[in-house]
Amino acid sequence: MNTEFHNLTVAERREEIGGDATSLTFAIPAGLETHFQWQAGQHLPLRFVVDGQEHRRCYTISNPPGAPLRITVKRVTGGVISNYVADRLAVGDTIEAQLPLGRFALKPGNMKRRTHYFFGAGSGITPLFSMINAVLLSEPHSVAHLIYGNKNAKSIIFREELGALSAAHPGRFTLRHVLSSPSVWTWSSPWRNGRVDAETIAAAITETPPVAQDVQYWICGPGEMNKSTRSALLGLDVPDNRIHLESFGGAATIDTSVEGIAATAFITLNGAAHTVSVASGQTILEAMLAAGLMPNFSCQSGVCGSCKANLKKGRVHMRAQMALDDQEVAAGGILTCQSVAETDTIAIELP
Amino acid sequence: MTRMYHNLPVEAYTSQGWFDREQRLIFSQTWRFAGLAEDVPEPGHYVSVQAGLNNIFIVMGRDHRLRAFHNICRHRGTQLIRAVGKTQKALTCPYHDWTYDLEGNLISVPDESTEYPNGVDKKCFGLKPASVDVWRGMLFVHPDPDAPSLAAWFGDVDPHLGPHKAEELVEYPEARNAYEIKANWKIVVENYIDVYHLSHLHSKTLYMYDHGKAEYGWKGPHYHFWEPPSAEYSENLEKNLPTPRVIPEPHVGAWVPMLFPGIGIGAGEDSWNLFIITPLAPDLTRIENRTKLANASQWEFQKQEWSSWGFWKGFGGAKYEGKDAMNENDPMASGDFTTEDIYACEQQQKSLTSPYFEVGPPANGESPVTRHQQAVLDFMTAQETAEN
Numbered sequence: 001m002n003t004e005f006h007n008l009t010v011a012e013r014r015e016e017i018g019g020d021a022t023s024l025t026f027a028i029p030a031g032l033e034t035h036f037q038w039q040a041g042q043h044l045p046l047r048f049v050v051d052g053q054e055h056r057r058c059y060t061i062s063n064p065p066g067a068p069l070r071i072t073v074k075r076v077t078g079g080v081i082s083n084y085v086a087d088r089l090a091v092g093d094t095i096e097a098q099l100p101l102g103r104f105a106l107k108p109g110n111m112k113r114r115t116h117y118f119f120g121a122g123s124g125i126t127p128l129f130s131m132i133n134a135v136l137l138s139e140p141h142s143v144a145h146l147i148y149g150n151k152n153a154k155s156i157i158f159r160e161e162l163g164a165l166s167a168a169h170p171g172r173f174t175l176r177h178v179l180s181s182p183s184v185w186t187w188s189s190p191w192r193n194g195r196v197d198a199e200t201i202a203a204a205i206t207e208t209p210p211v212a213q214d215v216q217y218w219i220c221g222p223g224e225m226n227k228s229t230r231s232a233l234l235g236l237d238v239p240d241n242r243i244h245l246e247s248f249g250g251a252a253t254i255d256t257s258v259e260g261i262a263a264t265a266f267i268t269l270n271g272a273a274h275t276v277s278v279a280s281g282q283t284i285l286e287a288m289l290a291a292g293l294m295p296n297f298s299c300q301s302g303v304c305g306s307c308k309a310n311l312k313k314g315r316v317h318m319r320a321q322m323a324l325d326d327q328e329v330a331a332g333g334i335l336t337c338q339s340v341a342e343t344d345t346i347a348i349e350l351p
Numbered sequence: 352m353t354r355m356y357h358n359l360p361v362e363a364y365t366s367q368g369w370f371d372r373e374q375r376l377i378f379s380q381t382w383r384f385a386g387l388a389e390d391v392p393e394p395g396h397y398v399s400v401q402a403g404l405n406n407i408f409i410v411m412g413r414d415h416r417l418r419a420f421h422n423i424c425r426h427r428g429t430q431l432i433r434a435v436g437k438t439q440k441a442l443t444c445p446y447h448d449w450t451y452d453l454e455g456n457l458i459s460v461p462d463e464s465t466e467y468p469n470g471v472d473k474k475c476f477g478l479k480p481a482s483v484d485v486w487r488g489m490l491f492v493h494p495d496p497d498a499p500s501l502a503a504w505f506g507d508v509d510p511h512l513g514p515h516k517a518e519e520l521v522e523y524p525e526a527r528n529a530y531e532i533k534a535n536w537k538i539v540v541e542n543y544i545d546v547y548h549l550s551h552l553h554s555k556t557l558y559m560y561d562h563g564k565a566e567y568g569w570k571g572p573h574y575h576f577w578e579p580p581s582a583e584y585s586e587n588l589e590k591n592l593p594t595p596r597v598i599p600e601p602h603v604g605a606w607v608p609m610l611f612p613g614i615g616i617g618a619g620e621d622s623w624n625l626f627i628i629t630p631l632a633p634d635l636t637r638i639e640n641r642t643k644l645a646n647a648s649q650w651e652f653q654k655q656e657w658s659s660w661g662f663w664k665g666f667g668g669a670k671y672e673g674k675d676a677m678n679e680n681d682p683m684a685s686g687d688f689t690t691e692d693i694y695a696c697e698q699q700q701k702s703l704t705s706p707y708f709e710v711g712p713p714a715n716g717e718s719p720v721t722r723h724q725q726a727v728l729d730f731m732t733a734q735e736t737a738e739n
Contacts, residue, residue, distance in 0.1 A: 111502050237453050
């Protein structure tokens with residue numbers, strides 16, 4: 001894995017939804033253009049230094065491949081980085097980024113003929129927006145249906161852009177807004193009021209059933225929404241291998257039922273062996289950083305997969321594991337940022 | 352010396368050996384028409400269709416997605432699969448009640464503990480998947496679960512097939528029929544795409560279109576054809592159409608493509624018709640016709656019938672009348688273009704077994720005939736090369 005950070009300059013910034021979100025477009029340094037390629041849905045691991053303190057974040061790239069490199073960051077109350085981006089980061093400033101990565105990716109194909117259903121909520125639109133554009137641009141025989149949940153009309157990120165896409169591609173893109181607390185006087189009525197729930201999902205599929213029969217389902221929203229959307233789809237007998245999802249924000253399903261015990265961790269990092277003590281309740285990543293090791297990591301919420309490692313000995317508990325599929329977990333894959341020790345000796349190998 | 356029928360040996364139209372090769376190399380290796388999308392309208396509905404050597408089963412799940420499997424129970428191979436149960440979530444073979452889920456996984460073997468004391472490794476006995484897709488309102492199946500997409504297969508010819516949106520039209524059930532022609536399937540295709548014969552065999556039946564202005568060509572193995580209405584018909588076209596329009600003005604004409612292999616469409620201003628050709632034997636072919644018309648009220652149909660009555664009352668007639676007709680059953684006296692075509696195909700097939708048969712030079716308007724023969728040869732060669 002390429003873990004090097006590169007300096008990117010903010011080329012353009014734009015306020016979204018009245019300043020509650022900010023889109024940043026970056027200039028890619030000369031010579032790195034071929035490296036900063038991404039697949040629709042992937043994210044950008046970033047390192048910020050704010051007031052002398054280092055912070056790492058992963059933000060989804062909100063443009064399709066071929067368009068300018070752009071992220072869209074929604075303001076989180078009390079969030080260090082989201083408020084820094086919204087209030088302080090200016091055009092011409094630089095931030096540090098690793099190359100784009102992520103398994104939540106839609107690879108369009110000229111000859112692919114698919115029906116894509118996208119289920120999103122809030123800022124979960126960012127990867128979906130990139131994917132929908134990629135389908136409309138680069139997968140000419142396929143169609144896309146978006147079911148997009150928000151609080152009210154004012155909080156719909158990319159509302160105009162999505163409206164323009166549906167007007168430009170009437171036979172290929174349908175757009176359904178679902179608003180949980182719509183204000184009656186602001187905007188034309190949404191497709192539905194309420195949430196993106198099982199009934200809403202079944203209604204959308206029944207209204208626009210698949211024509212192209214290679215059907216794919218893409219979900220991006222808060223953890224609870226992802227979970228309920230996935231179980232609603234499974235309830236309709238959608239096979240799990242057609243469902244792709246990514247969580248964002250702090251609301252991912254976190255299993256803190258296991259606190260974790262103090263342990264000795266034998267770590268192999270870049271081929272070198274280290275012995276690290278892990279305190280009770282401390283994650284393996286925290287322990288490694290405290291011991292002065294420099295493992296790769298980014299989002300620290302179990303979403304991005306930057307900190308993936310292999311467990312060779314012992315047992316750990318993962319609080320979240322969105323970035324791993326069941327097969328990887330069965331093969332010993334762990335996310336160090338989410339893992340606490342369950343046995344007093346563990347051995348871990350990092351790539 | 353091999354006797355030839357243009358590009359193909361005569362035996363390609365008469366021998367069981369050729370028939371078997373075509374079944375294996377063409378009809379079992381291509382996307383096969385399996386019906387109209389509305390034949391499987393709701394979750395739990397299913398159909399099965401013969402596609403060359405394969406019988407393929409299509410079922411819709413509650414997610415409204417179609418699944419296709421080879422209709423072969425993994426127990427004894429019985430072609431009996433059906434969808435059952437209140438939730439239509441299970442596929443079962445009634446012979447011994449082996450049951451599969453909608454992804455084809457074997458989920459239940461009755462009396463497993465007594466009948467199979469060592470158990471059955473269910474994951475080894477799932478239904479074999481096939482491909483299914485919907486295009487222009489039609490269902491297509493392919494025996495290969497990883498078949499190239501319909502976009503790859505029909506993408507190039509698609510823009511030449513007319514502005515019809517078949518999925519928005521309504522089937523006219525009275526026009527649905529099937530019949531057999533005592534001729535090789537290629538004879539039937541060649542008749543369908545022979546531009547030369549239109550003004551002759553059908554001189555009294557299809558002259559509302561101007562065959563002299565026909566535009567036709569090929570995209571891969573697929574043939575496309577369009578011709579404008581005749582001067583007489585188009586003078587008052589909107590009035591003369593027998594039923595309400597199925598395509599918006601100003602589109603006019605007849606689109607009559609022949610998609611490979613043997614999938615004929617005949618679409619005009621006011622109807623959309625399918626002509627599906629299925630080989631049954633070297634000298635026997637099944638035709639299935641289905642027609643879709645505008646989704647319009649009975650009143651709209653009535654109005655159009657009245658307005659077009661003046662044009663159609665004096666239109667058409669028998670090619671041969673009176674003393675020229677052999678008898679009252681002479682197909683050439685039928686005044687029906689399908690009857691004329693069937694007669695021509697069957698009489699053509701008969702001569703192929705004569706030791707004195709020798710084919711004459713093809714006309715310009717018969718270039719599609721010889722091109723189709725080449726398409727058959729090329730496709731079979733490509734498949735054989737891929738096999739070896």
